[in-house]
Amino acid sequence: GKATSFRPLSENTVADYVQSVSHLAKRLGGSKQDWAVKEVGDGNLNFVYIVTGASGSFVLKQALPYVRCVGDSWPLSLERAYFEVTALQEHGKHCPEHVPEVYHFDHPMALFAMRYLAPPHIILRKGLIAGTKYPLLAEHMSDYMARTLFNTSLLATSTTEHKAAVAKFCGNVELCRLTEQVVFTEPYMIASNNHWTTPQLDEDAKSIREDDYLKLEIASLKSKFCEKSQALIHGDLHTGSVMVTQESTQVIDPEFAFYGPMGFDIGAFLGNLALAYFSQDGHTSDNSNRDEYKEWILKVLQDTWNLFKEKFLLLWTDKSQSMGDAYPAGVYTSLETHKLAQKIYLRDLFEDALGFAGAKMISRRIVGIAHVEDFESIENPELRSQCERRALNFAKDLLKTRSKLASIEEVIQLIRKV
C-alpha cells in the first residue's frame, strides 16, 4: 500500500515503492526485477531518480527534510514537493509544451513522478558551457514565460481566484526565505555562506558590501519580491532549471514557486544567460573561438525579451484570454488607453526584470553561496576571476541604470561595453 508517513527512498528502495503504486508500475511494464533505478540529482536540494522499465519510464523526485548539499543542519520543509507539483500542474495547464507532465504525487512522502526527459535532453547550463546552440530556445522560453505569467496574473484571472491562489502559495514561505537570504541579504554583508575566488575578488566583494546605492536598489527589489503578488512565478528560473534538445525546451524544478513579481523569473533567466556570456572566455582552453557563440547568446537574450513582450501582449489583446479583473472592459474602452496601459505595464516589468537579473547575477556569482558551473568549471583562478569581475560589473551597472535603459538592445550594448 501507499506510504502514509515520510520515509526517504534510495536507489535500493525506489522499485519497492513503485511496485506499491499500481499505475506507476503499469507505466513501466514488466515487473520489479526488470526495472532500473538511477539517482541523477545534481541539484542542491533533492533526490532525483530515473526509473525505466520494459515499456516506459519516468522520473521520481523526492524532497528530504533538509537541504541536500548542506545536510540535516539546514532543515527545509517537505512541503516544497507539494508546491513544486502544484506549480508544475498550474504552469503545465497553460504551457504543456514546455513543462513535464506530472504522473503521480505522494504528499506524505514528499515525492512525485513526472515525465522523463530522455537524452539528448541536457541541462541548458551544461549545453551553454559546451558551446551548443539551441535554435528554438528564445522562442520556447518566451512562450513559457508569457503564458505562465500572463495566465496566473490579474490580467487573466479574477481577484477571487487570485487571492485564493496567493494564500495557498504563502505556505511556501520557507523557500521564499531561502531566496531572500541568498539573493537579497547575504551577498551584501559578511556571512559564512559567502565565498568567492580569493584573493582575486576580495576587493570586489568588499566593494559590494560597501555600495550603499546598490543596497538601496536591492531593498526595493526585495520589497517587490516579498510584497508584490503579481503572478505564479517559477521562483528559480536559472539555466539549471531548463532541459533542452535541438527541438525541445522543458522547464523543471519550480519548488520555489509562489505569487511574486513576474520580473523575478524573467530576470533570473536573462541574468543567467548573461553569466553564460561572461564565462565563455574561460572556456577557450581548447583554442576554439567562442566569439560567434557569444553573439548567439546575446541574440537569445535579445530575442527572449522581445518575443516575450510580443507574446504577452498578444495574450492580453486576445479577448478570450484577457478576462482578468485588472483592466475591466467597461472602463478601458478606447484602443489608445489599452495600448498605453500595455506600454506602461511592460515598461515596469522590463525594469523589474533588469533589476532582478542584476541581483541574481551578484548572488549567483562572485560573492554568494550558490555559485554556478559556468564559472566554477574555469580552472585557472586568474582567468575565472576576470570573467567573474566583468559579470559583476555588468550586474552592478544594470541595477543602477535600469531605469534609463530604453530597450533590450541597450542592455546588450551595456554587456558589450563592460
Place this chain on the structure above:
Amino acid sequence: GKATSFRPLSENTVADYVQSVSHLAKRLGGSKQDWAVKEVGDGNLNFVYIVTGASGSFVLKQALPYVRCVGDSWPLSLERAYFEVTALQEHGKHCPEHVPEVYHFDHPMALFAMRYLAPPHIILRKGLIAGTKYPLLAEHMSDYMARTLFNTSLLATSTTEHKAAVAKFCGNVELCRLTEQVVFTEPYMIASNNHWTTPQLDEDAKSIREDDYLKLEIASLKSKFCEKSQALIHGDLHTGSVMVTQESTQVIDPEFAFYGPMGFDIGAFLGNLALAYFSQDGHTSDNSNRDEYKEWILKVLQDTWNLFKEKFLLLWTDKSQSMGDAYPAGVYTSLETHKLAQKIYLRDLFEDALGFAGAKMISRRIVGIAHVEDFESIENPELRSQCERRALNFAKDLLKTRSKLASIEEVIQLIRKV
C-alpha cells in the same frame, strides 16, 4: 447556550442572546429585564446595538449575509465579522489608545461585542459637518496609522509571520472586491450604481468616464491595491469610521481589513478630510463663517501627514521595534543608507497616499455609489454641485500631479487653488 449557526438578531432578541453569554451578562450587571438595547447602525452594511445595564455597557455588532442598505439582492460574506474582529485585535495590540477593545466574538453568529464609545463620542464626519474642532485629531490619527501600519509591515515582522497573516486575510476577498468595484471600476464607466447631482454634474461625470490619463493612474493604483501586501490596512478609513470627542479618537469598523498598500488607509483619511473641506461652503446657511474652520481642516490634513511621517520614522529608528526582515541590520549598516532608505520609503508612501486619496474622493463623491453626508447634507443642488465640482477637480489634479508634489504643504496649496 451559544448559537452554533447563524441567526440574525434584532432589538428584541439581543438581550436573550446576551443572557446566554455569561461574561457579557456579567459585564452589564443586573438581569435581562434591566438591560436596554438600541439599534444605532447608521452604516451601510451591518447592525449595531448599544446594550446598557446597571453597571456596564457594550456595543454588539452583527453582520448579515447581505449588504444592509441594498438588501438580500446583494449577498456579502458573514466572514467579514471575523476579519473585523481579527483586525481590531491586531491593531488594538499596537495601538490600544485608539481602537475599541473587543470583549466577545461569536464566529457562527458573525457578531462581536466591543467597548461602547459613549457620548460625547460622535462620528468624526458629523463633527466636521457641524464645524467642531478636535484639537488632538491629527496627533491621534497619525499615531494610529503609524503604529498599526508600521507594526504589521515587514519593517517590524519576519517574512514568516507576514506570509501567514497575508494568507489569512486573503479570505476577506469579498470585501476587497467591493472596494475594487466601487472605487476603481464603476466611477470610470456607466454603471447602475453610479449617481450624482444631476444635471449639474452630468458633464463632470462624463469627463471622468472619458479621461484616459486618469484611467491609467487608476489602473496602477488598483494593481497596488490588489497585489501589494505591505501591511494590515484598515481598508475603509474614512471619517465615518472614526469616533471622536475633544480628548479621544477611536477607529472603528475595519471589516475591509487585509494586507494591502499602506497608502490606501492614509489616502482614505486625507481624502475624506479634503471632502470635508470642500463641503464647508455648503454648510453656511446659518450665515456663520466657515473660513477659520476650513483652515483648521487644512491644518489637520497637514499635521496628520507630517506627524505620521515623524512617528513612523521614529518606530523605524527605534531598534526594539524595527526587527523586521525588510532591512537586515547586517546589510544596512551605515546611518546614511538608513536615512536614504527611509526617505525613499516615505516618498513612495506619500505618492501612494495622494493617489488613493484622489481615487477615494472621486468614488466617494460625485459619481460613485457611496456618497457622503458632507455633501448630501447640502440641500441646495446648485450650491452642492459647486462644492462637489471643486472636490472632483482637486481629486483629478491630485491623481495626475502627485509625482510632482514635494510635500503636504504643496498639496494644501493645490487645494487652495482649485
